[in-house]
Amino acid sequence: MTRLRRFDVAEDSLQDAFVAAARVWPARGVPQRPAAWLWTTAYRRALDHLRQEQTAARRLPLLIADPPAAAFAALPAEAFADSPGEACAGPPAAALLVPPGAAELGGEDGDVPDERLRLLFACCHPALRADARAALMLRFVAGLTTAEIARLFLVSEPTMAARLTRAKAKMAVAGIPLRAPTAADLPARLDVVLKVIYLIFTEGYRATAGPDLLRPRLADEAIRLGYLVGELLPGESRTLALLALMLFQHARRDARVAPDGALILLPDQDRSRWHHDEIARGASLLGLLEATPMPGEYHLQALIAAEHAGPAPTDWPRIAHLYAELERRLPSPMIRLNRAVAIAEAGSPEAALSLLDGLTVRDSHLLPAVRAELLTRLDRPAEAAVAFDEALALVRTDPEREHLRRRRDAL
Structure with missing residues (x-):
């Protein structure tokens, strides 16, 4: 994407490559380097698409006012050779989604050393709305599906699909370059990058759908990116707080699920299975923030x-x-919901239930699930059963579904 400058072309070409693999590999066998084969095929399809656009623009000047010059400007001249083999000369594995070189993406000396981190900062162009930037990064850098991103943002899937489409179209039409900023521009893009890193972590910490509660590789990658941002902008309190937050949460991963994948709540977790070295690192990071006069969002969550x-x-x-x-400081339905849980655990389920009055959390099982638990504690089983049924209709992970089913059956 960093070379093509076109999200739509990169995405469509990669999908075409997977279709080609499904057709060719069963007959000819899986190549020795499947990933390289996919990138090569995708790169060729992308170049074909761009050549066709350029040809159409020349033939229909009255219908297409501006050819996609921004996309072609980033491609080497040899990309337009007649031979498909020539068009893919060079390292195609780095052509579509991996920056071709640090000098191109991070200034002369490569201000952003990590490829994925470069792409995160590159997606943070100020011409795009903050929510659009975050959605693009989750889709094209983290590889989350549109449905997963929609659930993280608490919006419907069609709404998120439209948001992504508008953002990609704006980048293409306006010729917004997909380049990482220089070191001087990094701080201005930090907030959105940290938000996306935490959203990636959130999907890893508690998946929004699927057979498993955890997606540890996503959580690991988010923490890795957090450390890299910390090295890139040392001493930045927001980054330190986010790292501490992720380390504290991720440290409990092995105790949060049973061997059969079942959900284990905090009071029932075997604390000997927590990663205490990660907890200690998180505590050390928090210690660096003790002098912060007004803790920010990540600091409070940490x-x-x-x-x-x-x-x-x-x-x-x-x-x-x-x-x-x-x-x-940050009014949010999810923060209110978590506050209600804490109040209930502190011994006031009735006060917690009243806190949920009028609260709406779109397309999420969490609100009815919490309400069901509170009604159960208040000995109102009929109402609790209705709330459990509502939660079961919305839940999308198997471990949480089974947990809710057991809780309902126990009424």
Whole structure:
């Protein structure tokens, strides 16, 4: 994408390559380097597409006012050779989705050393809305599906699909370059990059759909990117806080699911299976932020995660207080929902239930699931059963579905 400058062409070409693989590989066998084969095929399809666009633009000047010059400007002259073999000369594996060189994407000395991180910063062009930038990064850098991104943003899938389409079209029509900024421009793009890193982590920490509760590779990648951002912009409090938050949460991964994949709640987790070295690193990062006069969003969430990862018993009143402060600064249905859980765990399920009045969380099982648990604690089983049924109709991961089913059957 960094060379083509066209999200639509890169995505369509890669899909064409997978279709070609499904047709060719069963007959001829899987190549020794499947990934290189896919990138080569996708690159050829992309060049064919761009040549066709250029030809159409020349033949129909009255219908197409501006040929896609921005896309062609980034391609070497040999890309337009007649021979498909010539068109793919060079390392095609780096042509579509991997930056061709640090000098092109990060300034003369390559200000952003990691390929995926370069692409994250490149997607943060200020001409795009912040939510559009984040969605593009999740789709094309993290590889999440449109449905997964929609669930992370708490919007419908058609809404997210339209958002992605508009963002790609704007980049193509306006000729927005897909280049990473120089070091001087990095701080201005940091907020969106950190948001996307945390959204990637969130999908890894608690998947929005599928057979498994966890997607640890996504969480690992988010933490890796967080460390790289920390090296790139040292001393940045937002990055340190986000890293601490992710480390605290990820440290409990092995204790959050049973061997059969079943969900294990915090009070029932075997704390000996927590990764205490990661908890210690998170605590060290939090220690660096002690002098921060006004903790930000990630700092407050890291303080909450530190309580979850601390020794028993969990200090639920403190967690409820921290969520109240977080909600004051960043009003959000999910923050209100988590605050209600903390209040209930602190011993006030009735107050927690009243906090949910009028709350709406689109297309998510979490709100009815929490309401069902609160109604159960208040000995209102008939209402709890209705709420459990509502949650079961919305839940998309197998472990959470089974957990909710067991809780409903126990009424």
